[in-house]
Amino acid sequence: MKVVCKACQYTSEIHKQTIEKELLRLKNSSTVMADEALYETRLKVCSDCRHLDISGTCMMCGCYVMLRSALKDNKCPKKYW
Numbered sequence: 001m002k003v004v005c006k007a008c009q010y011t012s013e014i015h016k017q018t019i020e021k022e023l024l025r026l027k028n029s030s031t032v033m034a035d036e037a038l039y040e041t042r043l044k045v046c047s048d049c050r051h052l053d054i055s056g057t058c059m060m061c062g063c064y065v066m067l068r069s070a071l072k073d074n075k076c077p078k079k080y081w
């Protein structure tokens with residue numbers, strides 16, 4: 001998947017495996033991770049959101065929603081979750 005950062009126009013290739021590997025690393029820290037139910041609820045909201053692009057990036061903040069949703073204290077930039 002090709003991704004362009006909205007802030008700096010940096011272009012890179014990112015793979016689902018890269019995101020999953022990072023999530024696995026973070027899952028060892030229950031102090032920063034959202035629980036599974038919260039994570040799934042957030043992803044459902046994102047999947048129905050008009051600001052989500054085909055690469056899984058939120059076009060409002062530039063984050064991969066799989067990562068943004070996984071961290072407990074993160075918020076949706078549009079306050080949808």
Ligand code: SF4
Pocket residue numbers: 045046047049050051052057058059060061065068075076077078079080081
């Ligand atoms: S983080 Fe918020 S604005 Fe971005 S895709 Fe998800 S629901 Fe939409």
